[in-house]
Amino acid sequence: MRISQLSAESGVPIPTIKYYLREGLLPQGEQTSATRAEYGPAHLRRLRLIRALLEVGRVPVAAIRTVIEAVEDERTDVHTMLGTAHYALASRPEPLAGDEEWARAREDVDRLIADLGWGVGPLAPGRDELAQTLVTLARLGMPATHADLLVYAQTAMNLARDHEMGKIPFDGPRDAAVETLVICTVMYGKALDVFRRLAQESESARILGA
């Protein structure tokens, strides 16, 4: 298809498509004449992935480039490729250098993940994000207990194992797997967050007899 049809089918405006082509996020089409290139289903899939990272994951363009490089480099195994997407979704808090409280929280997180037996890379940004959450809770006078953390960890694992990772099309095109992971992680995270507030309201009504 021509660029105009690619735009119509993807809903992405032509100037934006040209920007992605220039930035190397979208592979060039097949040049059929000096002024004309042909695009195919792989381009549509790639545009879906870029849109998912940008609009659903709110991943900055520089980080999208890293994810796309992992998708395009077939020597990057699928687990590592999915990991780059995961890591791009993280909020990457600034670790407070020399802050003992923070260093202790980070050690607690590493020990917890080891105790759970989870296969999580040493550089996973979730380790720092979790440490920061623990420091914030402690500073607000509501330190999390080990039992609390285990409940949330186990809940997360049940969802990941029984409901989330099964949605990923591991044997399809590489960009489709990454796209599904990003959409699943972000959108069901949003749904879970809203359901928690609704459930709390319902429980408040029940406890207080409202």
Next chain:
Amino acid sequence: MRISQLSAESGVPIPTIKYYLREGLLPQGEQTSATRAEYGPAHLRRLRLIRALLEVGRVPVAAIRTVIEAVEDERTDVHTMLGTAHYALASRPEPLAGDEEWARAREDVDRLIADLGWGVGPLAPGRDELAQTLVTLARLGMPATHADLLVYAQTAMNLARDHEMGKIPFDGPRDAAVETLVICTVMYGKALDVFRRLAQESESARILGA
């Protein structure tokens, strides 16, 4: 205590405390002379609540005023008071007027909440937030099934019932109850989100033998 000590104990700078006093978010101290006022533990508690809403909940100042009014008006029952905090934490998506897809999603959400038997107010902003999430998933080509939604709803209810609402000090001062609700909802929501990404990474490693 004097305003300087209130500032030292709360960590809130004096000009900020004066701003809260002018805006009516913090009650005036007891005037002990023309230039001097005394503050007590209730002021410290209120500053903690404002900080939790602002920094943890990222609630805008106008919405904080609404929450504080509910806290101060003893005729507002505790359930309604907690509800104003809950509603202030919502992202309040713009409902797409006249959009049939959106209206249908909103009906699905209302039916789901009724089927679950949850006691959720008709104006709870979570209804719109959830409808928007469903529309986004469908537009991205990954519509949520009824079974999917039930899993997330049930997971959220288990957390709210068994682990979250029990932390709220219902019989303590009103602002302490709201503060705990906000911190619990936001910070454990953050922890759950991070645990989900870590669990997904661990499952990816297991499935792909990495």
